[in-house]
Amino acid sequence: MEGKSASVRGLNPTGTVLLILLGIVLTGSILWLDLQQGRGLMNSLLLPFLVSTGLVSAIGYQAIPLLKQLKMGQFIREDGPQAHLKKAGTPTMGGVFVVPIGTILGVLWSRFDPDAIAVTVASLGYFAIGGVDDWKSLSNRKNEGLTPKGKLLLQTAIAIAFCGWAIYRRGNTITNVHLPFNIIIPLGVLFWGLAVFALLAESNATNLTDGVDGLAGGTGAIALAGLAAIILPKEPNLAIFCICLSGSYLGFVVHNRNKAKVFMGDTGSLALGGALAAVGILTENLWVLFILSGIFAIEALSVTAQVFYYKATKDAEGKGKRLFKMAPIHHHLELSGWTETQVVGVFYAIEVVLVLIALATRF
Structure with missing residues (x-):
């Protein structure tokens, strides 16, 4: 009876409500898209969506206890929000049962489409980098994995390889950037810089967004569904x-x-950004990707702004001022009095609006 009471006390109704609303928004949107496209049951987008959702959810009940047995408990930064310290020990590396299932189902359902396979390889590349980073953090027993330089070099290598394949696969037309009102800008060799930057920026931005329960996973699910519709x-x-x-x-x-039973880790967050960017590049939708990534961009820019402002305001003793109470911006909002579920709910709503804007401005 005591264990049951503790379990009930641990439930967060608001987190559950947000999950239900997220599911309704995504399911309803995909069903509407099927009807608009006149897609029958065999070609329905809703079926693979529901299968992948159900499979990952079901496997999670087996994977999370296994992660606990393997002592994959997350280490929490002491200089982070104090409310997060109670999350120490929550299993991380949840991406190990998210990314493989999603990508494998994607390849199977697309009938082994070469483009889907290529995006899968790129996503799994970032998944592997994140896995090594997470593993090193756990092995070192502190929130430090790969060095920033080493991580960036590995990400860049995958980005260059993918861009080379994309040009080989699609030809030089892929080097054009499409903007609203049928504006096309030919980039030529400059495409390499933009495409590599997109992969690096997207994967690192989604990684930074993964700091509040349900935030990166939910906004990522919305962004991927929006990109699919476009x-x-x-x-x-x-x-x-x-x-x-x-x-x-x-x-x-x-x-x-909220309250999370498992964290995504770099394993899942880097792969999320890599997949979004890879699809955006292959489909010549970098402009759309830019809009859909508004939340991720704000998170990344808040970190960059914090660092630059601190350095620019250093005094004689080498101490600078902070632009935000803490970066990324979701931590600033928490320290300003927002609850985690308020942050997540508002960010979900913003991401839905960004999808609608992207749909309205697609070429």
């Missing part, structure tokens, strides 16, 4: 891939909603 008419196979991955991240939020 590319569906021209790229149905990659749209199916995105839907499968969207469902897998929604399935993860079942366990990651």
Whole structure:
């Protein structure tokens, strides 16, 4: 009886409500898209979405106890929000059962489409980097994994390889940037810099967003579903891939909603950004990707602004001022009095609006 009471006290109804609302928004949007496209049951986007969501959710109940047995408990930064210290020991590396399931289902459902396979390889590359980073953090028993330089070099190598394959696969037309009102800007060799930057920026931005229960997984699921809706008419196979991955991240939020039973870790967050950027590059939708990534961009820019402002305001003793109470910005909002679920709910709503804007401005 005492254990049951403790369990009830541990429930967060607000986190559950946010999860239900997220599921309704995604499911309803995909169903509406199916109806608009006249897609029957066999070609429905809703079916792979529901299968990937259900599979990741179900496997999570087996994977989380295993992560606990393997002592994959997260170390929490002491200089972070004090409310997060109670999360110490929560299993991390949840991406190990999210990314493989989502990408494998995406490849299978797209009938082994070469583009879906290529995006899977890129995503799994970032997944592997995140896995090594998470593992080193756990082995060192502190929140420090790969060195920033080493991590960036590995990410860059994957980005260059993927961009080379993309040009080989799609030809020089992929080096054009499409903007609203049918504006096309040919980049030529400059495409390499922009595309590599997109992969690096997106993967690191989603990584920074993964700091509040349910935030990265939920916003990522919305962004992937929005990208699927935009590319569906021209790229149905990659749209199916995105839907499968969207469902897998929604399935993860079942366990990651506040109060989280598992964290995504770099294993899942780097792969999320890598997949978004890779699909955006292949489908010539970098402008759309820029809009869909608004939340992730704000998170990353808040960190950059914090660092630059601190350095610019250093006094004679070498101490600077802080632009935010803490970066990324979700921590600033927490320290300003917002609850985690308030941050997540507002960010989910913003991401939905960004998807609508992207749909309105697609070329």
